[in-house]
Amino acid sequence: MKDLFQLLKGGNRSSLIAAIVNFILGTLKGVVFFFTGNVALFAEMMHSLGDSANQFFVFFGSALSKKSPTQKFPKGFGRLVNLVCLGAVLIVGILAYETIKEGWHHIWNPTASSGFWLSIGVLAIGVVMEGIVFYKAAQEIAHEVGIDHAGLKTIPLAIRNVNRAKPATKLVFMEDFVATFGGVLAIFAIILAQWTGFHAGEGIASVIIGIMMFYVVGRVFLDNARGVIGETDEEMLNHIAYLVLDHPDIIDIERLDVVKEGEFLHVELVAEVNPNHSLAYLDDVRDTLTEQILYQKGVNRVIVSFDEDDGEQEWHHREARPLLS
Structure with missing residues (x-):
């Protein structure tokens, strides 16, 4: 047990922070969705909970991948983080499908939701917190590739160098980029529905968020599949x-x-x-x-x-x- 705790100390910090933040946000969004029935909020709830589960897996995988080689496994456990990422994206894929399905249903059967300011408030909190995690992941990428932090300019630098980042950091960066943008999109859809009565817009936002989740699934899957096989840098x-x-x-x-x-x-x-x-x-x-x-x-x-x-x-x-x- 002591060895396990020692290994966990070496886990990817960005993924652990992101997992905790997304779990809190997912739970909060779920409670508000229960009272408001807002489908855009449902999409963001699924997104946050999916990211949280994913990032918890990645944290444990990144920690266990640092285990020293043994006589039975002389080449070590480095690729374990790639295997864990492959398994983790399946969770996001399932939640992305449910998000798109719920959004599609709402497009064809739009209904008005309640709790406008409550929904906006929760989503705004989510955008701020996920934006902070996204920025921290950008700083982590800059550190990993040897680039000096440059304030907000760190973000475009991280985007250009994301392929050189560690698998766990890259996953957190991509997921929280989509999460931040998805939160802004959900806020816009709720405001549009409130001001114009175009309630199908919330369903459209849900479908777009689900498609973005699928993009992350595909990108992370391909990156880590190459890692499992053994890719040359x-x-x-x-x-x-x-x-x-x-x-x-x-x-x-x-x-x-x-x-x-x-x-x-x-x-x-x-x-x-x-x-x-x-x-x-x-x-x-x-x-x-x-x-x-x-x-x-x-x-x-x-x-x-x-x-x-x-x-x-x-x-x-x-x-x-x-x-x-």
Whole structure:
């Protein structure tokens, strides 16, 4: 039990905060929906509860993925966070379907809802809280990719670099972006219905929110499916190739793999060297390269081995260039 608590301390903080916030908001929206019958509020309730369940799963997955390798699982548990994300999006997918179905029904059978100011108040609270979590996730992405925070400019920076973020942080960022926008859309639909009597607008808002949820499901599913299979980080691969080839004792690279293992990168390198070097000398070269590669952002395991130079340049077809932040 002590080991479990120790692992949980290393879980993704953004996903835990988002899970708690969304659970509170989902419960609050559910209570208000019960009294008002507002279908746009129903959509936001489903969205918040789905995000909460999803993010709780992701928090536990990100924590357990940091468990040290064992004799039975020598490559560690890094991809566990990808598996958990794949399972978690199924929950959001089911809730997205229910949201669209309820919204579609309301479009064809519109009914007036009550509690205008109560609904607006709850949704406004949701927009503010989810917006704060969204901004915190943007800051987390900036931190993970090595970009300095720049106030509100951090958000567009995070959007441009979201694909370089850890799976858990990326999921929180995308879900809370949709949640914040969905809350604004629901407020607009309720105001429109109140002022114009166009109650079908609340159903339309519900359908749009459900479609946005499905978009997140699809995007997260594809990203984590690649993670489970084992996806190469091309940008970091080129960066590490540049570092290796810059070493005076490395003649060529025979093989270089930089594979995403959950939140981290695992590197396997086979470099070609002068066969006249002694084993002791090459051992020092290996230690230097290992230390240098481990120093790179996100890398937590490195395997370096050598082969004698065959006189043929094998790495000319890869772009060996520095990583640009």
